[in-house]
Amino acid sequence: MLxxxxxxxxxxxxxxxxxxxxxxVFFYAPLEAEQGFLQKIFYVHVPLAIVSLCGFVLGGLFAxxxxxxRESRWDMRSYVAIHMSLIxxxxxxxxxxxxxxxSWGHWWVWDEPTLVSYLIVFLLYxxxxxxxxxxxxxxxxxxxxxxxxxxxxAFVPMNFLAVRLSSAYLHPRVLGGTSNLPGSMAxxxxxxxxxxGLLFATLCKYEMTAKHARxxxxxxxxxxxDELQRAGRFGx
Amino acid sequence: MRATVAAILRKEFLVELRTxxxxxxxxxxxVSTFVVFHFALNQTSVSGAEAAGILWxxxxxxxxxxxxxxxxxxAEQGGFDGFLLAPVDRTAxxxxxxxxxxxxxxxFELVAVPAFALLLxxxxxxxxxxxxxxxxxxxxIGVAAIGTLVAAMVVRTRARDLLGPLLTLPLLVPxxxxxxxxxxxxxxxxxxxxxxxxxxxxxxxxxxxxxxxAWAVFDFxxxx
Numbered sequence: 001m002l003x004x005x006x007x008x009x010x011x012x013x014x015x016x017x018x019x020x021x022x023x024x025v026f027f028y029a030p031l032e033a034e035q036g037f038l039q040k041i042f043y044v045h046v047p048l049a050i051v052s053l054c055g056f057v058l059g060g061l062f063a064x065x066x067x068x069x070r071e072s073r074w075d076m077r078s079y080v081a082i083h084m085s086l087i088x089x090x091x092x093x094x095x096x097x098x099x100x101x102x103s104w105g106h107w108w109v110w111d112e113p114t115l116v117s118y119l120i121v122f123l124l125y126x127x128x129x130x131x132x133x134x135x136x137x138x139x140x141x142x143x144x145x146x147x148x149x150x151x152x153x154a155f156v157p158m159n160f161l162a163v164r165l166s167s168a169y170l171h172p173r174v175l176g177g178t179s180n181l182p183g184s185m186a187x188x189x190x191x192x193x194x195x196x197g198l199l200f201a202t203l204c205k206y207e208m209t210a211k212h213a214r215x216x217x218x219x220x221x222x223x224x225x226d227e228l229q230r231a232g233r234f235g236x
Numbered sequence: 237m238r239a240t241v242a243a244i245l246r247k248e249f250l251v252e253l254r255t256x257x258x259x260x261x262x263x264x265x266x267v268s269t270f271v272v273f274h275f276a277l278n279q280t281s282v283s284g285a286e287a288a289g290i291l292w293x294x295x296x297x298x299x300x301x302x303x304x305x306x307x308x309x310x311a312e313q314g315g316f317d318g319f320l321l322a323p324v325d326r327t328a329x330x331x332x333x334x335x336x337x338x339x340x341x342x343x344f345e346l347v348a349v350p351a352f353a354l355l356l357x358x359x360x361x362x363x364x365x366x367x368x369x370x371x372x373x374x375x376x377i378g379v380a381a382i383g384t385l386v387a388a389m390v391v392r393t394r395a396r397d398l399l400g401p402l403l404t405l406p407l408l409v410p411x412x413x414x415x416x417x418x419x420x421x422x423x424x425x426x427x428x429x430x431x432x433x434x435x436x437x438x439x440x441x442x443x444x445x446x447x448x449x450a451w452a453v454f455d456f457x458x459x460x
Contacts, residue, residue: 067456124406127399134394140460144389147453148403151385154449155407162410162438166417 004209007202014198021188021195029188038102043188045095047196048088049118053156055085055200056125060153063146075142078149080207082128084200089122110167117163124152240324244332249339251309258305259343262298266348269294270355281358288420291352295345296379296408302340303383304400306333307391320458330384330454338380345372357423364422371418374439378411378446385450388457407446414439 025043032039059082066074096118100109110116131148135141252258273290274280282290310316319329349372353361361368383404390399418435 067453120406120409124403127402127406130395131390131393131399131403134399135392136394137460140392143456143459144393147389147456150453151407151446151449154445158442158445159406159410162413162442165434165438166413 004213007205007209010198010202010205014195014202017191017195017198021192024188024191029185030182032185035103038099041095041099041102043192044196045092045099046189047193048095049092049114050193051196051200052085052088052092053118053121055081055088056121056156057153059085059149063149063153066142066146067150072142075146076208076211078146079132080204080211082125082149083207084203086122086125086128087203088196088200089118089125092118093122113164113167114160116167117160120159120163121152121156124155128152237325237328240328241332241335244319244329245335248332248336252336252340258302258340261305262301262340262344263347263351265301266294266298266344267351267355269297270352274356282356283358284424285416285420287357287423288416290356291349291419291423292375292412292416294352295348295375296412298344298348299341299379299383300401300404302337302344303379303387303404304397306337306384306387308396311391316458326455326458327451329458330388330450333387334380334384334450337383338376341376341379342373345376359423359425361423367422368419370436371415371439374436374443375411375415377443378439379408381443381447381450382407382411385446385454388454410442411439414442 021043025040029040029043031037059078062074062078062081066072066078093115096112096115097107100112100115101107128145128148132141132145135144270290273294307316310319320326349361349368386400386403386407390396390403393399414435418432418439421432
């Protein structure tokens with residue numbers, strides 16, 4: 001039971017960091033001069049986007065490891081990283097939409113290149129699971145999924161470059177880098193980023209533990225069936 | 237390696253000449269789409285960015301038809317097994333298939349681009365045609381690399397007709413950006429001069445990156 005170890009500590013740590021992060025967001029970070037309260041959604045939106053994009057690229061790196069070593073655990077890690085990034089991705093698109101509505105009065109704006117690139121990346125990764133589940137042979141499924149993950153992982157930066165080139169700089173970046181932020185905002189942003197990163201790690205660990213436990217259960221059940229059959233054959 | 241690629245390429249073109257499955261279908265699809273655009277937009281002519289958008293959406297959707305058919309015969313009639321039994325480099329299949337797809341694309345565009353100029357484009361294409369060649373060729377190289385990789389990825393899945401376009405479209409978005417932006421000034425009513433080198437550079441970079449990726453991962457798709 002290696003997989004479940006440390007899960008409780010990690011969960012508690014994640015919950016505590018989230019509590020601190022939300023406390024900082026609502027009670028410590030100052031209101032932004034132009035956007036006011038609305039700007040606070042950035043403490044969730046931007047970390048979610050950063051973590052999920054890192055998750056997609058991580059899935060590609062795990063896939064490279066799988067193609068090199070042919071060990072199925074690397075494929076499982078790649079799958080879990082991409083799966084969780086997709087779930088966070090839904091959050092990115094929803095929070096981005098809310099921010100666009102509050103900021104410009106529309107649920108979707110095309111002149112925010114980062115958000116548009118994100119949507120394209122999301123649409124590409126949304127085909128990962130249909131591709132996976134339409135291949136029956138487990139070995140080939142893992143291999144093809146890894147090829148997809150490598151290709152899509154390389155697509156992420158290329159796509160951001162292309163979309164960034166295509167849109168004029170109509171709007172200043174609100175959180176371009178943490179360097180030009182006042183200290184209290186930068187601190188809040190940093191803690192939020194850690195909180196989202198921990199959430200990602202915890203969810204990945206939960207899913208991997210569940211998959212591992214299911215695999216063990218299946219093996220046990222198979223052994224039990226074999227024993228019963230053998231007992232049946234020799235007992236009578 | 238070169239002999240292998242040439243042999244597979246010859247077989248591809250021979251099969252295409254005898255069955256006439258890809259190029260005529262793609263051409264017909266493109267012409268029908270221009271007709272549909274005429275009625276959907278309710279316009280007798282288009283120009284500029286709008287024209288570039290219609291042209292590239294049509295060309296890429298027609299290209300997806302070719303991508304979907306690329307490996308079907310090999311998967312269904314044992315072409316893969318035959319190739320894997322032969323003592324040749326597996327990358328040769330990627331190179332040959334990508335070149336074949338590139339050939340199909342260029343051949344069907346010989347029909348589709350003049351048809352577009354005839355049916356929808358208001359300023360005549362004559363002067364812009366040499367400049368238009370660069371974005372078309374660069375975009376076709378990218379479509380050929382990505383299309384071959386995706387086609388090999390989905391051909392042995394249960395839902396290949398669905399997965400092929402779903403996977404190809406997001407991967408082609410940067411090509412649409414580059415090609416449409418590069419050709420928009422060429423199709424403008426005032427003919428505002430050549431296309432900006434920035435978009436051609438983007439297309440060339442994309443071709444290079446995805447050509448290398450396809451080359452790196454293609455072998456893994458052929459292992460059984």
